[in-house]
Structures are given as C-alpha cells and as structure tokens.
Amino acid sequence: MEPLVSIIMGSTSDLSVMEKAAQILNELEIPFEINALSAHRTPEEVREFAIGAASRGIKVIIAAAGMAAHLPGVIASMTPVPVIGVPIKASLEGFDSILSILQMPPGTPVATVGVNAALNAGILAAQIIGAGNPEVIKAVVAYKETLKKKIVEANEELKKVKYPYKTN
Amino acid sequence: MEPLVSIIMGSTSDLSVMEKAAQILNELEIPFEINALSAHRTPEEVREFAIGAASRGIKVIIAAAGMAAHLPGVIASMTPVPVIGVPIKASLEGFDSILSILQMPPGTPVATVGVNAALNAGILAAQIIGAGNPEVIKAVVAYKETLKKKIVEANEELKKVKYPYKTN
Amino acid sequence: MEPLVSIIMGSTSDLSVMEKAAQILNELEIPFEINALSAHRTPEEVREFAIGAASRGIKVIIAAAGMAAHLPGVIASMTPVPVIGVPIKASLEGFDSILSILQMPPGTPVATVGVNAALNAGILAAQIIGAGNPEVIKAVVAYKETLKKKIVEANEELKKVKYPYKTN
Amino acid sequence: MEPLVSIIMGSTSDLSVMEKAAQILNELEIPFEINALSAHRTPEEVREFAIGAASRGIKVIIAAAGMAAHLPGVIASMTPVPVIGVPIKASLEGFDSILSILQMPPGTPVATVGVNAALNAGILAAQIIGAGNPEVIKAVVAYKETLKKKIVEANEELKKVKYPYKTN
C-alpha cells in the first residue's frame, strides 16, 4: 500500500494537533505517511522529500508549522504536488503562522486552512484525491453526514432545556 | 468542451482581480467557466450552483469574495468538490475577508490563498486537476519554469547597476 | 404561546455563552425558542429555518457562531426578519468571528453585538420587539434600573475601603 | 409626517458616507430626520436628544461616528430605543471606531454594522420598523429583489467575456 497523502510537521510537538489529520485520513481509508521535517533545521531532508514526492505517487502534501512557518511554502516551491498548509498556533495567537503560510507570492500557492485546523486539512486532502476518485468523494460525503447527524442530535438535547418562556 | 474549474465571484467588481485566474487557466488549457453569484443577494442561485457542481463534472471551484466573505464557505458546505477561496481586499486591508474564508469550522475546509491572489488560485486549481492528470502537472511545471526564467533574467539586469564598491 | 425571538447557535458548545440571552428574554417575558443549526453542517436546515421564520411570527433572530461565522449572514440573506449576530470567541481572540459577522456587504445587514455578548443580544432583541410593543419597552427600562441599582450599591461598598488620604 | 428613524452623525464631514442611509430610507418611504450632534462637543444636546427620542415617536436611531466613537453608546445609555451604530473610517483603517461601538459592556447593546456601512444601517432600521409593520417588510423584500436583479444582469455581461478555454 503506497501513501497518497504525506503529512509533514515542523516539529513532533505539533503531533497533538496534527493527529486529527491522520485520524480522518485513516477513517476515510486513504493511505498516508507522517514525518517530522524542519524547513530550518533539516533543509536538505525537506528538499529531498519535496523533489521526490511526485514520483513516489504522493498526490497531496499536508504541511504544518508554527511561528514564521516556512515549511509549506518551501515544499511548494519544489514540487507540483498541491500543498495544504496548516498554521500551528505557537505564538501571537497564530497570526504569525497564518500570514507566513497564506500570503505566498504569485506563482507558488499553498492551500491554507485555519489555525490548528488539522481535521480540515485531512478532509481537504481527501477532496483533492476525490477529484480523480469517486469512491473517496463518497466517503467524504458519508463523513459529512455523520457530522450533520451529531448536530441534529445535539439540537434534540437542546430542546429539553426548559425556561418558562421557552417555547420549544 | 465541459468546464473542469468554475470561478465564482461575489460581485462583478471583483473581475479586475479575478481575471488573472482566468488567464492562467486559459494558458494551461484547462476549460473553465466564470459566474458572479452572491452568497447574500442570490442565495438560491448559489445553492443550485453548489449542489449541481459535482454532477456537471466540475473538479475545482474558485470562489472569491470581500468583506464578510461567506461565498467560499457557503459553497463548500453544499458540495464535496474542493473549494479554493480568494479573499478580496475591499476594506480593513483585507483582514475581514481573510478571516471569513480561512477560519472555517471543523468539517468544511476551504483551501484559502492570499489576499487578491487570483493567479495562485488558478495555479492551485491546476495542481488539483493535475493530481489525476499528468499532462496538467507538466503544464504547471513548464509555467513555473517561465517564472524562474524571468527572475534569472531580471537578475542579469541587476548586475548592470554600478556602484564603486559593488562587486558584481 | 408562539415564539417572537429565535435563538440559533452554530454549535451546542456555544450554549454556555448563549444561555444569558435565554435568561434575559425569559426575565423580560418574551417567548423564544432555541435551536442549534450549523451554516456549514446543516445548510438545508438553516435555509428551511430562515425562509420560514417570518411566516411563523418570528420578529427577531439571534444567531451566534464562532471562527468564520457565517450563520448570521446566511440567515440574513434569506429573510427580512432582523438578525442579531453574536460573535463567539473560539480562536484568534474572537477577531475572526467579529469580522465574519460585522462586515456584511451592502444589502444584507446583521445587527452585530460584542464578542460573546449574549446578554446584550437578548436586550437588543427586546428593544426591537419593543419598537411595536410599549409593554416590552417598560420591561427593558425596569431591567436597566436594576443594573443601575447594582452599581450604585457597589459604589457604597467602595466607599468603605479606607486609606489615610482617601476622602470618601 | 413624524419621523420614525433619526440619523445622528458626530460630524457633518460624515455626511458623504451617511447619505446612503438617508437615500434608502427615502426610497423605502420611511420618514426620518438627520442631525449632527457630537458626544464630546455637544454632550448636553446629545442628552436632550436621547432622553426625548422615545416620546417623540422615534422607533430606531442610527448613530455614526469615527475614531473613539462614543456617540452610539452614549445615546443607547439614555433611551430604550434601539440604536444602530455605524463605525466611520477616519483613522487606523476604522478599527478604532469598530471596537468603540461594537464592544459595549453588558446592559447597553448597540446594533453595530460594518465600517462605513450606511446603506446597511438604513436597511436594518427598516427591518426593525418592519417588525411591527408588514408594509415596510414588503418594501425591504422588494428592494432586495432589485439588488438580486442587478447581480443577475451583471452576470450576463460576465458571460460575454471570452477566452479560448472559457466555456460559458
């Protein structure tokens, strides 16, 4: 089983956030790999990874980093594989990582999701894989149904909260 | 020729920004369509569009909007097709549209690019199409080569700038 | 007893904030209902709710959401009933939800209150109901008197704090 | 003809922004008045205005101010009439007036609209009047239809833009 999605994080301390990406990919049955590589501490390893990703069959890269988060952009500069950037909140409420990932200059896009939004990164990766694979799209749709059910059920609980002037 | 990418903008006044997305898709020979639909003025038309996009063969949606920019997220809530969000700078330096598009809650990602980054949205759309189409990837790689050449040539010009203590 | 105010929240996790809106409406004896509906997870239910609100006799909608908070604006796009938006602080100190609710484009206003300001949303809803109902205005005025009394009494306590050079 | 809506602005220099509120109220045939009163230069006049508004039959107040914009909140502290606050952009991109109006403490809400959003303030005033007046609601709905038509027509123009790979 060859990985289709590669999750990269700038530090293993990001794992507690990023495991949600792993879990959803696993749930959607999309093969993936996880590595910790730092744009600044291991630039050669990042380069080797990025240059080789396409030929290894990687279809989407999810790259997470905090502070002056260069990892997603650096990878995107070395591969035509679409890169999803996850800004990690490590300082300044996460504004530094958001802007460092989002505001890529013309020619090198990074598909940025919200701060710490690992789950959304995983779903987006599945949607991209799904562009060429109807089975994956079906799995995404089914997953979204479960999210909908949860809130519909939670709403039933909400109706049980009683006030004299509450009418439902 | 059926469109693979659908560009939606919240107002035709966004066209001057978004035409760069159209130009790059055209240059990469990816069939696309453009429409102006407003999440707030034409919610029914947006819904119809979003629900029908997948079955019409749309593989990627590029949605652009300014201010409290709901268009990308609203579309993303109604389709499994990946949505690229382009925050348009209309007020507050664009911080309102950036945050309104980027910070999607868990379950409904939008692949956000930088403020007014229509060119990057087009390239990202091509990269996503390319995940299932090696020809498109080749076109993206070739396009990036032209960008590289431009800066290499510009650097040659820069070397001609002379100061007594400048050594190149 | 038919509800005049409808409180909608994007997630039941917002209840701890939003119960202050319920409490003040109850105290002011204005019939209300509460539901949890997500603009992104249950768009069809939101649409059905919004389109039907006016004919069910709803006079004001209070919609609360966090992050890229689209719920108030999406509802406002589908009904002429005035919508009060409550930005929930879930990330980025609440700046994302403030801007996502406040900065609505021309044509679709949302009456935005402060971050997590559920009490103020309830009072504002009562003031709007009161525009056509003098009894409700009286109740609002009486409630504001109780707030005034509290601070006047607290000031009496403050006078008991003693320093040699404090003169009151 | 007695006014139902009162537009107050902190300075006559705000008129170029606020005339959109006057125009839409006029178009919706809602009687209104306009005054320039400053919370800081004419506090007594503001107080007199606020205390007397309800008994004069004013149903909604639209108050606009820039910088440390206290006018809407000061008025709201002296009347049970709902106050719509319009932050005027005069410095700091408008962030100062947004926060000075939006972040009202518990007990005294201001229904805040976006920066310079005079049109939306007028529409919101009409929606509030409409809570007790079905004719006004009808006028609002009709007005929103005209906005919708404009974008639908603009979209027709957009379809005429041609690129070789554009399919609509």
Add this chain to the structure above:
Amino acid sequence: MEPLVSIIMGSTSDLSVMEKAAQILNELEIPFEINALSAHRTPEEVREFAIGAASRGIKVIIAAAGMAAHLPGVIASMTPVPVIGVPIKASLEGFDSILSILQMPPGTPVATVGVNAALNAGILAAQIIGAGNPEVIKAVVAYKETLKKKIVEANEELKKVKYPYKTN
C-alpha cells in the same frame, strides 16, 4: 481634607487593578476619592460628577473602563479638568479599551496610559498636581529613586548567577 484627585471606575470589578492608583496617591500623600460610576448604566450620575468636579476642587480625574470604554471620554466632554484614561483589559487583549479611550476626536483629549496601568495613572496625576506644587514634585522624584534602587539591588543579585563563561 478635600480630594485633589478623583478616581472613577466603570465597575467595581476594576478595583483589583485600580487599587494601585489609590496606593501610590496615598503614598505620595495626595488626597483622593474613589467612586464606581458607569457611563452606560448611570449616565446621569456621571454627568453630575463631571459637571461638578472643577468647582469641588478636583484637579485631576483618573477614569478606568474596559471594552468600549466611554467613561473617560464622556467625563472629558463635560469638564475642563484633565482626565487620565486607564484602559482595562476585559476582552480582545485590551485593544478595544485602548482604542476607545486613546483615539478621542479633536477638541476633547484624554491623557491615556497603558492597559491596566493604574500605577502610572497615579504617578501621572501626581505629576500634574505637581505642575503647581513643588512639594508633590519632590515626592514623585523621591518615589522614582526607590524604583531605581530596587532595580540596582536586583542587579546585584543577578551578578551572583554563575556560569563558567559568565564574567560578572
């Protein structure tokens, strides 16, 4: 003993911050009073206070408030006595109260100090009293000497921290 400085806070919950202003005024032997008055809950009491302050011999007013903090500006609009504004951090890291107090429009200044900077407000009040009273200036200078001594002594402790390559 008549008060020269009047400390006003928007809520008694601000006392834990503002007691530092009381302590330093007491230490500098400047008579003062403290009251809790809210610009929004007790506007009449605030007005009465502001209009009467000068004739009661108040030379400086210290006004503290959080969120959309109107108290200092409202008082400043009704008295020629200089008003020192203390932004209280209650939400949004204090940016709302900073901007609501600092950015006063032309004609009505508020002497703003840093967020929660009650001690500095007290010192500044003393400096203003001192403009016409050399004894107070002496007390301020003496107090600043104690602050200097503290850091000079702390530095002696710092020198005792040892590392092999630390030379002092």
Add this chain to the structure above:
Amino acid sequence: MEPLVSIIMGSTSDLSVMEKAAQILNELEIPFEINALSAHRTPEEVREFAIGAASRGIKVIIAAAGMAAHLPGVIASMTPVPVIGVPIKASLEGFDSILSILQMPPGTPVATVGVNAALNAGILAAQIIGAGNPEVIKAVVAYKETLKKKIVEANEELKKVKYPYKTN
C-alpha cells in the same frame, strides 16, 4: 516671557502635524517653545533638555515621534515634568508609534493622545497648566464653546438638505 510648554518632535518632518499644537497654545496665550530633537540621533541633546526642563520653568512637555517612538518615554525617564506623547503616523497605520508611547512600564507614565492628535496635545497641555491657573481654564472652556458652536451651525446647514421623506 518664559515658555511653560515645550514641544519636541523627533524630526522636522513632523512639523506639518505638530503645528496644530503650536497654534492652539498660541490661541490660548500660553508661552511655548518648539524644538526638533531625536531620541536616537541626538541622545545627548535630549538628555540635556530633559534634565534641565523643570528648572527652566517648563510645566508640560509635548513630545511627538513616529515608528518605534522612544522620544516621549526617554524624556519622561529624566524629568518629573508631565510628558504628553503624540504618536505620529509614519508606518503600520501608526500602531507602532501608539504602542511605543502608550505602553510605558510601571513608574514612568506618558500621557498619550491619539495618532497625529497634535491639537488634543495642545489642549491637554493647557488643561494641565490650568490645574494651577484658573485663567487658562477659562480660555479652554471658551475655546470648547467655539467648537460647539461650529457643530451647531453645521447642523443648521444639514437641516437644509431635503428628501421627500426627510422631516427636518
């Protein structure tokens, strides 16, 4: 005639902003001086100025600077004379100078006014002088009356604007 107020600016390029402080002091008949001294280019001159200000009879210092604006705080660290800080907008919308002046650490307050608020700095200086001089207070009160008159007259003009549904 000895100066009571000393206006210092970090660069003569700030004169176009700061001349409003000079004009109002002149109008209020308060003797003043103006100098350009830079905290960073002429630190010795700044020190000499600050140390000598009190003994020369200076009662208030107005210090204006942009960017990382250290001038007001540096002066305040060397004199017991109250220092009014004017943040000049030179970059980043003025947020850098606001925070560099406002957020002084405990022990060394600067009385900060709004960005570019030279007029307010002049009025505040007069109010501080006035704490020990009733004539100056009278001049301030009279000046504020002229501001009030201006807006009252402007309001008369506003009443002449006509719309069919405008009632005043």
Add this chain to the structure above:
Amino acid sequence: MEPLVSIIMGSTSDLSVMEKAAQILNELEIPFEINALSAHRTPEEVREFAIGAASRGIKVIIAAAGMAAHLPGVIASMTPVPVIGVPIKASLEGFDSILSILQMPPGTPVATVGVNAALNAGILAAQIIGAGNPEVIKAVVAYKETLKKKIVEANEELKKVKYPYKTN
C-alpha cells in the same frame, strides 16, 4: 577573561526568558556578562553602560525588554556596537514590544529577533562574533547539527505511531 557579549534586560523578571541566551553563549564558550538596567528607571546607568561598551571590548549587546520596550533602541543610539533586541511578551501578546524594538527610525538599527526568542539572540550574537572568528562559526555549525539530530531522532519515534492506513 573579558566579556564579548553583554546581555542587558529591563527587569530581573525577564531572567527566566533570557537565561536561554546565557546558556547558549556558555555552551558555545563565548564570554559574556549579564546586567539588569532599565531605560526608564536607570537612564544614567544605561547611558554609562552604552557609551563605555565598545572600549570595554564588547562586540555584541543583547538587550531585552517588554511593553514599550525602549532599552535596545536607547542603547543603540549611544554605541556603534551592534545591538540585538529581544521583545519580551508582557502584554498585548507581545505586539507592543515587537513594534517598539523593530520599527527603529532610519540611522539606528536594532537586530530584532522574535518574541521571547532569547536562544536565537544568543545564536545570532555568536554568528556576529563569528564574522571575525572562524572557531566560533565552527561551534555554531556544530550546535546546529545537534538540533538537526534531535528532529531526525524524533522523526524515528513518529514512525512508530501506527494507524491501519499509515504506511510508514
């Protein structure tokens, strides 16, 4: 052994952050000294320190301060020795100290590192010393190798995390 680097902090409360600078300089065997001096409480001591630094053989100064952080800029205005500024997070998420240090006006640079980035300040000081000392450069390179090793080893641990669809 004479110090080459001088670490200055505005308050001994900054020591818990700044000890990382001491530790790395010690590890790289670069002689250093540490002092607590406040730009605002001990301006004379700061001046004496700054003016004398170069002649004492100090090659780099690391200056740390929070809030309106003037210490690095004040020192830089009095010495040609390069000054590294460390913004300490004490309020406003650190934005105040960042801007107070970073945005120095033309003529007086401060080499600013990230908020609380004491370790990076120490490494940067070593790199500057290294510009004239190849031994120090070697030590820096060796240190960076240890950082790289740590993440490479952490990555080995990461590979042991197992999911059914995880492929590495």
Add this chain to the structure above:
Amino acid sequence: MEPLVSIIMGSTSDLSVMEKAAQILNELEIPFEINALSAHRTPEEVREFAIGAASRGIKVIIAAAGMAAHLPGVIASMTPVPVIGVPIKASLEGFDSILSILQMPPGTPVATVGVNAALNAGILAAQIIGAGNPEVIKAVVAYKETLKKKIVEANEELKKVKYPYKTN
C-alpha cells in the same frame, strides 16, 4: 575586491527600496554584491548561494522579501553567516512580511529590521563587519555624526518659525 556583504532580494521590484542599503554600504566603502533570487521561484539558486556564501568570504547577508517572506529564513537555515532580514511592504501594511521574517523558530535567527528599512539594514551590516574591523566602526560613527548634524541644523530652521507666544 571581494564582497563582504551580499544583498539578496526576492524580486527586482524591491530594488527601489533596497538601493538605500547599497548606497550606505558604498558610502561606508564596504564591498558588496546584489542579486535577485526568489525562495519560491528559484529555490535551487538560493540553496547554492546560501551554501557557498561563507566560503566566498561573505560576512553578512542582507535578504529582503515581501508577503510570506521566506527568503531570509531559508538562507539562514543553510549558512552560519548572519542574515539581516528586511520585510518589504507589499500587502497587509507589511505585517505579513514582518512576522514571516521575525518570528523564526528556535535555532535559526534572522536579524530583522523594520519594514522597508533598507538603510538600517546597511548600517547594521556595517556594524557587524565592524565587530572585527575598527576602521568600519569609525566610518559608522562618522556617518551617525552627519545624521546628528542634519537634525541640529533643521532645528535651527525650526526656531525661525514665529508665533506671538512662541519663545524660541
């Protein structure tokens, strides 16, 4: 003549800003080179440059870039030569480039100067060279004297501005 300083910019459009760095290095008689290299368009060229800089005798690198500005950090990850980062203002008032350069993670510092602060970058480079070269320090000190003279002379002009109550 071999270069000691290397100026790199991410785009030749940054030249109008960065030429001030070239001019001051030239004035201080420090040999330098200028190149345009993009972290994202020409990553291989950047890598080759960074890896080879030390052995070519480069003592300081000045790297300028805008938006999500990765160039300074990417170079710093590949060389022990100190890197000065210049955030270019291209969008969002420059906050994106400031944070992308300043907030480098532990282990890889960038000596950041203010937004567009090319002159300061040049002076800082000279100060770093000067750490091992007393002649350069002398040139820096002499240059700073010229800056001081300019403001002293400008102050003489300021004294000629006359108002009746201006005393100097």
